[in-house]
Amino acid sequence: MGATQEQIYSGLDVDLSWSEGDLPERERTKHVHRLHPYLGKYIPQLVEELFRRHVPADGRVLDPFAGSGTTLVQALESGLDSVGIDIASFNCLLMDVKTREVNPFVLERELRDVLARFARGEGVAAVPTPFLEAWFAPVALEELLRFRSLATDYEHTDVLSVVLARAARSARRTSHFDLDFPQTPQIEPYWCYKHRRECRPVERAEHFLRRYTLDTIERLKAFARVRQAREVRVIHGDSRELELPGPFDAVVTSPPYPGLIDYHEQHRYAYELLGLTDRRASEIGAAEQGTSKAAIAAYVQGIAGALNSCADGLRLGGRVVIVVNDRRDLYPEILERAGLVLEQRYSRHVNRRTGRRSGEYFEDVLVARRS
Numbered sequence: 001m002g003a004t005q006e007q008i009y010s011g012l013d014v015d016l017s018w019s020e021g022d023l024p025e026r027e028r029t030k031h032v033h034r035l036h037p038y039l040g041k042y043i044p045q046l047v048e049e050l051f052r053r054h055v056p057a058d059g060r061v062l063d064p065f066a067g068s069g070t071t072l073v074q075a076l077e078s079g080l081d082s083v084g085i086d087i088a089s090f091n092c093l094l095m096d097v098k099t100r101e102v103n104p105f106v107l108e109r110e111l112r113d114v115l116a117r118f119a120r121g122e123g124v125a126a127v128p129t130p131f132l133e134a135w136f137a138p139v140a141l142e143e144l145l146r147f148r149s150l151a152t153d154y155e156h157t158d159v160l161s162v163v164l165a166r167a168a169r170s171a172r173r174t175s176h177f178d179l180d181f182p183q184t185p186q187i188e189p190y191w192c193y194k195h196r197r198e199c200r201p202v203e204r205a206e207h208f209l210r211r212y213t214l215d216t217i218e219r220l221k222a223f224a225r226v227r228q229a230r231e232v233r234v235i236h237g238d239s240r241e242l243e244l245p246g247p248f249d250a251v252v253t254s255p256p257y258p259g260l261i262d263y264h265e266q267h268r269y270a271y272e273l274l275g276l277t278d279r280r281a282s283e284i285g286a287a288e289q290g291t292s293k294a295a296i297a298a299y300v301q302g303i304a305g306a307l308n309s310c311a312d313g314l315r316l317g318g319r320v321v322i323v324v325n326d327r328r329d330l331y332p333e334i335l336e337r338a339g340l341v342l343e344q345r346y347s348r349h350v351n352r353r354t355g356r357r358s359g360e361y362f363e364d365v366l367v368a369r370r371s
């Protein structure tokens with residue numbers, strides 16, 4: 001790797017280290033970025049700035065770990081073509097819904113029609129799986145299943161599936177302070193740290209279904225006003241194995257990190273409700289795999305393999321831009337194995353404020369090219 005880390009390191013980039021005042025939550029979760037919660041995404045403003053710095057105007061970007069689709073959505077806003085790959089089918093559904101062009105009139109008519117029929121008691125609740133029975137109160141479950149049966153009657157079934165999943169997430173039998181990683185269903189009333197009083201687990205889903213349907217209409221309409229007419233492609237698959245539809249002008253991505261998050265498990269309710277394919281065994285760095293020596297070695301090999309095939313798809317002079325909190329210092333080896341040379345590395349200060357994971361930390365932006 002030509003220059004050493006020390007020579008390349010260019011320190012804290014204050015322009016990428018926004019405070020809450022500079023960049024309030026409603027900006028970070030603008031339009032479709034808040035269609036459904038997703039743990040482990042990066043913020044759209046960071047992606048916009050990385051495009052400005054490292055992707056030519058009118059270019060084509062690839063994200064091999066596309067997650068909830070932040071790169072793809074921002075590519076549409078910035079006037080770039082994009083391709084996103086993810087191993088988790090729910091993430092691909094979410095990306096599709098965020099990025100597909102919709103006719104706002106048809107969308108609104110259909111979604112309001114579902115709400116009207118739902119309010120009249122239409123729809124049929126099918127027999128639930130044991131997981132659904134355990135995680136939802138009987139009335140909430142009946143409402144979710146009835147909504148699901150109505151959703152299949154429309155052109156925008158996928159949009160309604162995302163609404164359904166979001167409502168299900170909120171209606172699970174969990175405590176208010178443990179929506180991210182609930183371990184067991186919360187059946188009884190409990191002392192709530194968030195609200196400082198006794199709270200009860202949710203019993204209905206109806207109000208969430210209504211609220212999120214209306215919110216989704218507004219968010220998709222807001223995005224339709226700012227998106228540009230560019231190509232976007234979502235691919236469900238393992239980025240180590242796919243034949244990539246190159247060429248690309250840049251790769252912009254935030255890979256999974258070892259032992260931190262289970263990307264399938266965090267949306268288990270959606271897999272159960274929507275009957276989606278589960279490919280968790282191919283997730284790189286899943287929390288379930290832990291951080292043993294063998295797990296870290298498999299992680300290094302997996303990310304290097306994926307980045308190596310991305311590098312093969314790059315146009316001459318194209319850059320690979322990776323956002324990562326590399327506290328185990330794995331990326332020098334990963335880049336080398338992927339046939340990449342580090343050109344620039346800057347750091348940004350991340351302000352985390354929410355939930356039990358609150359605290360502050362730094363993440364790096366690594367900019368590499370083919371060796």
Ligand SMILES: C[S@@+](CC[C@H](N)C(=O)[O-])C[C@H]1O[C@@H](n2cnc3c(N)ncnc32)[C@H](O)[C@@H]1O
Pocket residue numbers: 038040041042043064065066067068069070071085086087088091237238239240253254255256257263264282283284285
């Ligand atoms: C850190 S997240 C990316 C988040 C994304 N930047 C965003 O803003 O939503 C990493 C993603 O890599 C995906 N992933 C893990 N292993 C993969 C594999 N073998 N092939 C493709 N995607 C994979 C996970 O499902 C997860 O969605």
